[in-house]
Amino acid sequence: MNCPYCDxxxxxxxxxxxxxxxxxxxxxxxxxGQRFNTVERAILTTPLVVKEDGRREEYDRAKLxxxxxxxxxxxxxxxxxxxxxxxxxxxELRAVGKAEVGAKTIGDMVIDELKELDRVAYIRxxxxxxxxxxxxxxxxxIDRLMSQS
Ligand SMILES: [Zn+2]
Numbered sequence: 001m002n003c004p005y006c007d008x009x010x011x012x013x014x015x016x017x018x019x020x021x022x023x024x025x026x027x028x029x030x031x032x033g034q035r036f037n038t039v040e041r042a043i044l045t046t047p048l049v050v051k052e053d054g055r056r057e058e059y060d061r062a063k064l065x066x067x068x069x070x071x072x073x074x075x076x077x078x079x080x081x082x083x084x085x086x087x088x089x090x091x092e093l094r095a096v097g098k099a100e101v102g103a104k105t106i107g108d109m110v111i112d113e114l115k116e117l118d119r120v121a122y123i124r125x126x127x128x129x130x131x132x133x134x135x136x137x138x139x140x141x142i143d144r145l146m147s148q149s
Contacts, residue, residue, distance in 0.1 A: 001038055003029035046093050047101040056100065059093070061086060068110065071125035075118050085113045119145055 002009055008031035015026035019039050028035045046059040068082050089109045093101060107129040114122040126141060127133070 001027070003032060003034060004036055005029060005034040006032040008032060046090060047096070047098050049103050049106065050100050051103045059090075059106075061090070064089070064106070064110070067128070068114070068121075068125065071114065071128070072118060072121040075121050077118050077121060081117060085110070085117065088113060115145070 001011060003011055006029060008029050010030040011027040012030055013025050014028050014035070017024045023040050025038050025040065026035060027038060048056045049059050050056050064086055065082065068085065072082060089106065092109055093106070111122065111126055111129065114125050122145070123138070123142060127138060130141075
């Protein structure tokens with residue numbers, strides 16, 4: 001980013017803050033000393049996530065990983081297997097090629113993968129993401145799984 005005043009090539013970042021869907025930087029030109037702001041946007045490779053209440057947020061790999069790791073706690077699931085699972089979900093999201101995707105769509109992808117990976121982790125994840133908040137629904141889901149095996 002060249003200085004908009006003197007077209008100098010060297011600028012110094014003097015402050016960084018979050019902006020809507022990007023990072024705002026306050027810069028100072030090394031040559032002429034003028035200050036200006038830039039807003040740098042991340043290049044989106046994954047769609048925006050539409051939550052159930054209609055709010056939209058950036059896809060957050062770390063958040064998804066945390067949710068899956070919690071579900072896999074004390075289970076014989078390697079960290080690489082969890083990373084691999086999220087890699088596959090992301091690849092699928094990019095392949096869909098939409099600007100926005102429902103949070104439930106992502107949850108469903110993870111659940112399908114977890115079902116193959118570890119059934120206990122699957123049930124734990126399902127309780128949180130599908131909102132299986134009553135015991136009958138949880139039992140129904142476990143029975144359905146057991147009958148498949
Ligand atoms: Zn300048």
